[in-house]
Amino acid sequence: MEKVRLGMVGLGNMGSHHISYLNTVDGAVLSAVCDADPARTAKYGQGSVQQFSHYQQMIDSGAVDALVIATPHFQHGEICRAAFAKGIHVLCEKPLAVTIGDARATIAAHAKSPNLKFALVFQQRATHLYSKMRDLVASGDLGTITRISWFVTDWFRGWSYYASGGWRATWAGEGGGVLLNQCPHNLDLLQWIAGMMPRRITAVAFLGKTHPIETEDEASAILEFDNGAIGHFVTSTGEAPGTNRLEICGDRGKLVAEHQKLTFTRTRRCVREVREKDPAVFPAVEAWDIDIPYKSTKAEGHAVITQNFVNAILKNEPLISDGDDGVKQVELSNAILMAGITRQSIELPLDAGAYDAFLKEMTQKYGGQKKLETREAVVDMSASFSR
Numbered sequence: 001m002e003k004v005r006l007g008m009v010g011l012g013n014m015g016s017h018h019i020s021y022l023n024t025v026d027g028a029v030l031s032a033v034c035d036a037d038p039a040r041t042a043k044y045g046q047g048s049v050q051q052f053s054h055y056q057q058m059i060d061s062g063a064v065d066a067l068v069i070a071t072p073h074f075q076h077g078e079i080c081r082a083a084f085a086k087g088i089h090v091l092c093e094k095p096l097a098v099t100i101g102d103a104r105a106t107i108a109a110h111a112k113s114p115n116l117k118f119a120l121v122f123q124q125r126a127t128h129l130y131s132k133m134r135d136l137v138a139s140g141d142l143g144t145i146t147r148i149s150w151f152v153t154d155w156f157r158g159w160s161y162y163a164s165g166g167w168r169a170t171w172a173g174e175g176g177g178v179l180l181n182q183c184p185h186n187l188d189l190l191q192w193i194a195g196m197m198p199r200r201i202t203a204v205a206f207l208g209k210t211h212p213i214e215t216e217d218e219a220s221a222i223l224e225f226d227n228g229a230i231g232h233f234v235t236s237t238g239e240a241p242g243t244n245r246l247e248i249c250g251d252r253g254k255l256v257a258e259h260q261k262l263t264f265t266r267t268r269r270c271v272r273e274v275r276e277k278d279p280a281v282f283p284a285v286e287a288w289d290i291d292i293p294y295k296s297t298k299a300e301g302h303a304v305i306t307q308n309f310v311n312a313i314l315k316n317e318p319l320i321s322d323g324d325d326g327v328k329q330v331e332l333s334n335a336i337l338m339a340g341i342t343r344q345s346i347e348l349p350l351d352a353g354a355y356d357a358f359l360k361e362m363t364q365k366y367g368g369q370k371k372l373e374t375r376e377a378v379v380d381m382s383a384s385f386s387r
Contacts, residue, residue, distance in 0.1 A: 004089075004310050005031035007064035009055045009079060010071035011040040014093055014121075018068055019044055021303045028310045032063045055079050059086045066117070066313060068306070069093055072167050073174055077102040080118070080323075081109040089117040091309045094184040095333065096120060096326030098175035099359060101352030103330040110324060117312045118323030119305065124185045125192060125321050126304040129257055132294035133248070134193045136255060136264065143251030143270060148194055148223070149232040154242030155182040162213050169213035171363035177215030178237050179205075179333045187336075188321075188329040190233065194248065197328055198223035198231060199348055205340025207366060210238025214366045221336045233336065253287060262292040 006028050008015050015035070022030050033044045034052040045051035052058040055075075059067070059082055066089035069079050077097040083090050097103035110118050124130055136142055155178060167173030174180055179187075191197050203221035211217050217238050223231030236242070245258040251273075253266040267274075268286040275283075298304075304320070311317035331348060334355050339346040341362070 001065065001314060002027075004028045004313050005063065005065045007032040007034065007052075007058050007067050008044070009034045009058065009067055009069045010093075011035040011037070011044055012070065015068075015070035016044070018070060018302065018306065022306070024303055025307050025310055027314050028306070032058050032061065034058045056082060059083055059088060065089060066091065066309070073098050073180065077106045080106045084109045084113050084116055084118075087113065087116065089309075089313055090323065091119045091121065091306060092323060092326075093121045094188070094326070095180065095330055096323065097330050098180065099352070100327070100331050100334050100350050100355055103327040104352060107324050107327055117309060117319065119309045119312070119319050120321045120323050120326045121302060121305050122185060122188050122192075122321040122326075122329075123300070123302045123305045124189055126308075127300050128294045128296045128298070129260065129262055130189050130193060132262060132292060133246070133255055133257060134195075136292070137193055137248065137250075138195060141264075141266075142248060142253060142255060144227065144272075145194055145196070145225075145229045145248060145250050146271075147230050147232075147247070147249040148190065149245075149247045150186060150190060151232075151234045151243045151245045152183065152186050153234060153236045153239040154244045155235060155237045156240045156242055157182075157211070157217075157237040159211055162211055169211070169215045169217070171214055171359065171367050174215065175359060176333065176337055177207075177213060177217050178235050179216060179219055179337050182237060183235050184329050184333060186235070187233070187332040188326070189246075190231070191328050191332065192325075194231075196225055196227070196229075197331070197348060198225050200224040200345055201332075201335045201339050201348065202345040203336045203340035204343065205337060207341070208369075210236075214369050216337060216340065219336055219340045221340065262294050264290045264292050266290055 004027055008019055030049055032050040033041050034055050035041050036053060041051040050063050067083050069076055069092040073095060076092050080090050080092055162168050169177045201221055201223055203219060205216040205219035207216055209218050218236040221233045248255045251271045256263045265287050274285055308320045312319050331350050335346045335350050338355055338358050
């Protein structure tokens with residue numbers, strides 16, 4: 001194979017963005033597009049690019065070697081599985097699925113065809129800042145991790161944002177709010193950088209606290225890890241100016257990522273050793289603040305993930321964002337949401353049946369409430385919306 005024939009499924013904001021840079025991806029060619037809106041397929045389906053109104057038609061056509069999936073979240077799993085069944089490689093937008101059960105079903109389907117390349121668009125794994133953090137943690141420079149805290153409240157969204165798409169922030173259309181839409185990247189990075197998943201999650205979450213939406217727009221979670229480390233994850237779409245600060249503490253210091261700056265406060269001695277063996281009543285821990293250089297001439301962003309995916313198919317290059325790894329982010333999103341609404345701690349691995357029952361209950365109980373159907377409705381709704 002000299003060129004990977006790509007089929008784009010979903011031609012909304014993300015699908016059109018992916019198409020915009022495909023001419024820069026070596027070894028790839030856009031061969032087909034698919035969308036339920038004929039105006040969209042007509043716009044991008046020009047020349048030799050075939051047009052389809054349903055993903056199964058594209059998959060059965062023989063016109064593509066790989067799919068790039070950029071549809072609403074609930075469709076991700078079924079399209080992935082249909083592609084695997086036909087021997088087609090997949091690059092899927094985040095999240096892998098809305099529910100942990102659907103995510104696990106997709107991973108199981110891929111396991112039957114391990115020769116197929118499967119990647120997720122977690123492009124922040126390719127950013128220099130976070131890849132450097134992961135390198136420092138994995139290399140042992142930070143020592144054993146004792147705490148992970150991420151305040152990511154700079155996802156501010158106005159009411160008009162939620163009115164821009166009928167599926168946004170609905171239980172039936174999206175399956176959640178800030179944890180399912182804005183935070184998949186952060187939750188993926190949290191476990192990817194730390195190299196571990198929590199075993200228990202406790203949380204509080206609020207439905208439509210600052211927006212007239214069905215789902216959560218604010219959540220705060222406590223994560224417990226097997227090694228005794230504690231984690232904090234705080235997020236909101238209603239706070240401005242907001243904060244984006246990731247701290248990772250270990251026996252050899254603290255890493256802080258904030259304002260595009262990476263700082264390593266390195267302790268001269270192991271903190272645990274000082275704590276347990278120093279004879280002083282109030283021992284001092286000598287430390288240095290080090291600005292870590294992380295910038296590189298290498299590219300960042302979506303195109304990097306797509307190029308890596310194509311290279312994996314043509315050259316067997318290791319994937320930056322392996323699709324099978326996406327189940328971890330879905331599990332974190334589901335567990336924080338379920339714990340936050342029920343106010344009960346959740347043990348991981350998450351019970352898929354229990355989460356499906358929870359989502360069904362939320363859809364039945366809150367579906368259709370406080371939903372802005374159009375941008376114009378914002379003005380009318382604001383007159384009566386309180387809290």
